[in-house]
Amino acid sequence: MQVRKVTDMNKLIGNAVVGQSGGPTAAINATLSGVIRGALAAEEIETLYGMRNGVEGLLEERLINLSEYFDSEYKLTTLENTPAAALGSCRKKLPKKGEDDSVYEKLLSVFKKYNIRYFFYIGGNDSMDTVAKLSEYTKTHDYEMRIMGVPKTIDNDLVGTDHTPGYGSAAKHIAVTLSEIIRDCAVYTKKAVTIVEIMGRDAGWLTAASALGRAAGIDAPDLVYLPEVPFSMDEFFSSVYACLDKHPNVVIAVSEGIRFADGTYVCEGISASSVDAFGHKQLSGTGKALELAVKEKIGCKVRSIELNLPQRCASHIASKTDLEESVCVGRGAVEAAVNGVTREMMTIVRKTTEPYTYEISHSDIAEIANKVKEVPREFINEEGNNVTDECVKYILPLIEGETSPEFRMGLPVHIVL
């Protein structure tokens, strides 16, 4: 990161506040640790407060003194290996400018009351929207503040950054779990189809990670479907038949968000007439819907697996690269802010892929919020039923390295704030 020199002109002394927002990840606490490390090291920051449950808790002044609590390296390391948002999270969306200013006025009064001059918000797309709106509001007020967005999302769908903290760990969990499921599926000689449903409604980055085993010579999953390419039932069936002709155990990875050409989600399209015991229309997951379709059409043994929450909270198998980057991004946000940067989101810039090198930077939050970065078409094969080797090569460095979380009595040690 380019470090600007602190001059008297941009020196801002006061307190800081940090919050976590949106869905948890296995790395969001590593980023929090980075912010804490940065704040403890910055002479401009007197006390770092944590807001419980994001801006929701900030509005209610539910604050915790993090400078005081984190008095040891051990606590910080444990925090880095703790899944989910240690400060709690929220899904609060701030009102549009001019719609209801009372929320912003309340926030400003809290900032003034606690002499908060630095605001760090760790989150995904919606959280960057909060940062952008707050940035807009504070521009027009005579209370100097530095406001920084710190990205996290397992979905990897934020623009302006090569990838997002949290993605590498989720991708590693998926790649490792798939490599184990593939071994498990290989034990019988009877024809069987296994469908693994992976998170990601609009972007297929997580599902693409299912193919990483290819780098280690694993010739599966046989088929990989991302939401970026319209899904066709006919093409799906012929691909499955072709795979079953080659070997008995077919493994398929599908994104929960795959859609037909008309935009209908596959899970809606197939199981729309399914009704539960109470007479309610019941939407099964995408994997379950395809399981039923394969059972009906092909008739072989078929099973679906939804990887579900562990994708975002399995910190015992976090990516070392991801956790290290997450800490750097958090610390970098503090360093940038005390050096005068404001209204920006921290970013990761990839310098080279082989060997993998990167640097931490930042860019205008207004250019980032409310946009979705999809998997580029050239990362998906022509048939639209797998990812390319280029895609595998791009993701692979992000899952590199294992962490060594502390275990006691066979269980991982987590911190509870």
Next chain:
Amino acid sequence: MQVRKVTDMNKLIGNAVVGQSGGPTAAINATLSGVIRGALAAEEIETLYGMRNGVEGLLEERLINLSEYFDSEYKLTTLENTPAAALGSCRKKLPKKGEDDSVYEKLLSVFKKYNIRYFFYIGGNDSMDTVAKLSEYTKTHDYEMRIMGVPKTIDNDLVGTDHTPGYGSAAKHIAVTLSEIIRDCAVYTKKAVTIVEIMGRDAGWLTAASALGRAAGIDAPDLVYLPEVPFSMDEFFSSVYACLDKHPNVVIAVSEGIRFADGTYVCEGISASSVDAFGHKQLSGTGKALELAVKEKIGCKVRSIELNLPQRCASHIASKTDLEESVCVGRGAVEAAVNGVTREMMTIVRKTTEPYTYEISHSDIAEIANKVKEVPREFINEEGNNVTDECVKYILPLIEGETSPEFRMGLPVHIVL
């Protein structure tokens, strides 16, 4: 283990064969490694063959020379950290005695052809049935053989042994995953119920492992339902209401096999009228069924998670204790057999719980096959909605210790035979 002295009388020289059968576990290859280690060390065994896909492959003479293949400690260690059955598996049930002897005749001819004098079969309940039947058959024939069952099952439902190899690793995966899911569920302030469905149709050992975090101070899951106690919908709802009164995030662990008092599975009882797009009756899982019931009755946010296959194949988070015991049991089977033992299943005898000590032994296969060991009633609380501290104390030592599997490019290294 009591080691009998090999006398000339019980010395039997020849080849051996080993197979894996039934559902895979994260430890079944550690047991295979133990058998290989034992055979390589035993002067009575000339060549150890592996049967591909259990007796199914043995009947077709699909054999692999394991003595030749495993020429390094590295290969054995990698095998121990590889999930699923490296030799492949099968679900073949041998015919009853007198029903169809041709299968047994074929097996005997293969044994004679390859001079196989030792037969080791690693498996669960059904596999022990195979061992018992083969033992019965060989008794009546003038071809000396030693036949040993080597237990494995994540279900922990075999009688005659304190616990089964494979259970500790599955229990650890469940305990670790639950501790992470519980952290994840704690981030929001909105009332929400999370239902985690765990394997185990007839015995609740795996579901009981969801409560192990209690030893580390984790006050969840709030409710734990095992198949050993009849399930009541009314009592379930009042327990959930009571939990929601105490805190917003309620986590519930349920065994897939929970049943109402009339013996109907909960998943059948609730979603019996659910019909899919093709007009077929559709059985959702137990967790999904309870999710719908909570949504209907309580109306709060609710989600269900099926832990699924990773329970039996997540070897990256295997229990060190389990893998070590699994190797010992495999090696012990060979040692016992060359010392004259036959028609027995290897067992683990717990000597003390605090500190945990055990020894390897064996007992009559005829007393073991086709029986199910349930969780004793005293391990379940009076209300039938959680396990007792005694139960936690019993299971805890089995998940102790972490393994250090090799990773390359961020992915675990597995062996493919």
